[in-house]
Amino acid sequence: MTDTTDVTAMTTRAPPPEAKARAKAEAKLEVIGLGAWFGRQQVLRGISLVVRPRGVLAVIGPSGCGKSTFIRCINRLHELTPGARVEGRLLLDGQDLYASGVDPVELRRRVGMVFQRPNVFPTMSIRDNVLAGLKLNGIRGDHDAIVEDTLRRTALWDEVKDRLDDSPMRLSGGQQQRLCIARAIAVEPEVLLMDEPASALDPIATARIEELIDELKERYAIIIVTHNMQQAVRVSDDTAFFYLGELIEVGETRQIFTTPRESRTEDYVTGKFG
Amino acid sequence: MNLHTSREFERELRTLRERLLAMAGRAEQQIRRAIEALRRQDDALAETVIVDDKVIDQDEVEIDELAFLIMARRQPVASDLRFVMVSLKIVTDLERIGDLAVNIAKRVREVSRHPPEPAITQEIERLGTAVMDELRRVLDAFVSGDVAAAERVIADDAGIDALNTRIIQSILASATRDGSRETGGWLALSSISRYLERIGDHATNIAEMVIYYVRGRDVRHHGGPRGG
Numbered sequence: 001m002t003d004t005t006d007v008t009a010m011t012t013r014a015p016p017p018e019a020k021a022r023a024k025a026e027a028k029l030e031v032i033g034l035g036a037w038f039g040r041q042q043v044l045r046g047i048s049l050v051v052r053p054r055g056v057l058a059v060i061g062p063s064g065c066g067k068s069t070f071i072r073c074i075n076r077l078h079e080l081t082p083g084a085r086v087e088g089r090l091l092l093d094g095q096d097l098y099a100s101g102v103d104p105v106e107l108r109r110r111v112g113m114v115f116q117r118p119n120v121f122p123t124m125s126i127r128d129n130v131l132a133g134l135k136l137n138g139i140r141g142d143h144d145a146i147v148e149d150t151l152r153r154t155a156l157w158d159e160v161k162d163r164l165d166d167s168p169m170r171l172s173g174g175q176q177q178r179l180c181i182a183r184a185i186a187v188e189p190e191v192l193l194m195d196e197p198a199s200a201l202d203p204i205a206t207a208r209i210e211e212l213i214d215e216l217k218e219r220y221a222i223i224i225v226t227h228n229m230q231q232a233v234r235v236s237d238d239t240a241f242f243y244l245g246e247l248i249e250v251g252e253t254r255q256i257f258t259t260p261r262e263s264r265t266e267d268y269v270t271g272k273f274g
Numbered sequence: 275m276n277l278h279t280s281r282e283f284e285r286e287l288r289t290l291r292e293r294l295l296a297m298a299g300r301a302e303q304q305i306r307r308a309i310e311a312l313r314r315q316d317d318a319l320a321e322t323v324i325v326d327d328k329v330i331d332q333d334e335v336e337i338d339e340l341a342f343l344i345m346a347r348r349q350p351v352a353s354d355l356r357f358v359m360v361s362l363k364i365v366t367d368l369e370r371i372g373d374l375a376v377n378i379a380k381r382v383r384e385v386s387r388h389p390p391e392p393a394i395t396q397e398i399e400r401l402g403t404a405v406m407d408e409l410r411r412v413l414d415a416f417v418s419g420d421v422a423a424a425e426r427v428i429a430d431d432a433g434i435d436a437l438n439t440r441i442i443q444s445i446l447a448s449a450t451r452d453g454s455r456e457t458g459g460w461l462a463l464s465s466i467s468r469y470l471e472r473i474g475d476h477a478t479n480i481a482e483m484v485i486y487y488v489r490g491r492d493v494r495h496h497g498g499p500r501g502g
Contacts, residue, residue, distance in 0.1 A: 229349075229351060230349050233351065257351040257352060257355070258351070258352060258355060258356065258490060259352070259356075259489075259490025259491075260352055265352075266352050266353060267276050269351045269352050270278065270350070270351060270352050270353060270354045271278050271279050271280060271283065272276040272277065272278050272279060273276070273279065
């Protein structure tokens with residue numbers, strides 16, 4: 001892992017070798033020399049970092065820095081854009097996500113995604129929204145129990161238990177977003193990608209989503225793209241700062257927001273550009 | 275150095291810095307006048323020091339409020355957060371320095387009833403000059419973000435401690451020789467020496483804060499639990 005930026009190695013002091021070895025052993029996702037293009041335009045360059053099995057990595061940076069492209073590479077959504085391509089390696093539990101034979105649909109079950117705007121399926125009931133991923137992947141089981149368990153874990157059960165067969169379109173924006181998170185976790189993913197999941201929500205709905213992230217991180221590796229610095233500080237354990245397609249700095253959130261090493265990180269988080 | 279995109283935020287931080295430096299200037303002036311009052315045995319000047327302390331107290335309240343407003347409005351991070359946090363700590367040290375200047379002024383009145391030996395007064399003046407120099411240097415270090423200068427202030431504090439110890443030993447020796455003299459005057463003198471030494475300690479605290487502000491490294495208590 002010589003060319004991989006080790007998140008735990010970026011704390012305020014260099015860790016002892018055994019800590020570094022432990023970090024590698026605990027890596028859920030290793031990104032090694034990732035590059036990404038839209039046609040001839042390179043939007044990511046030489047991104048290398050490690051994501052822990054449990055916890056939250058916040059990805060911050062000004063618009064156009066490549067942070068959304070970065071997470072879209074992780075569940076292979078990027079390649080769906082015509083002319084888009086990637087280079088480098090992404091290892092999930094040591095397995096290359098871009099190796100031949102990897103089924104992108106199965107990959108997206110393991111690596112769930114929540115988008116900026118709640119994208120509930122309007123013609124399906126609340127119950128079927130939760131079960132959509134399970135049905136797509138042909139996963140059998142006690143669907144009623146899964147619906148209840150998932151909605152409880154997303155703190156939505158008490159609010160919707162009497163109207164599971166209703167359309168999700170009557171839910172508030174915050175409830176719809178929690179339903180999308182429920183849909184993502186119903187298939188028991190290992191990694192959860194969130195692209196500005198609370199940017200369209202009011203402060204109370206945002207607080208609920210953040211509380212939910214705090215609970216979910218006990219079970220999943222979560223990578224959240226956010227423009228909201230305070231949100232990054234509140235919800236994440238580690239933070240990566242991207243600028244012009246490059247990873248400028250990655251480290252413990254506490255360090256990035258108190259004593260960043262790089263002047264560009266300092267200038268960005270203190271609001272001097274971006 | 276890059277400026278914040280928000281000019282209002284930039285202005286708030288500048289105001290905080292200016293208010294802090296103005297308060298520091300007042301604290302320094304209070305020490306100077308307290309020492310001058312001792313040298314001249316000037317009770318009226320000592321009284322001025324006591325009365326003017328309320329301006330420094332008011333500085334503390336207003337600077338605290340300004341820092342709280344910045345935190346509430348801007349949620350500062352990184353060097354901005356360190357600056358606001360350090361300002362809150364420095365303001366406490368400056369307010370205590372003001373209180374110590376008042377303590378010195380109060381003791382001046384006791385001493386003036388029993389004028390001390392000139393040699394001892396001169397030593398205390400020397401101590402006062404060293405302490406003011408320390409305070410001035412640490413404030414310059416804060417303004418310029420000069421870590422090396424702040425480290426020198428910390429290192430030089432040992433000299434101030436040693437000078438205070440020597441002065442107290444001289445006072446004890448003189449008091450023992452002068453059995454007829456009332457003890458109140460000697461006690462007041464040794465208190466003044468100790469107050470000056472404490473001002474030096476506050477300058478050292480500020481120096482530690484300057485290092486934290488610039489480097490993000492906590493050097494208090496020999497580096498603290500996380501070391502540095």
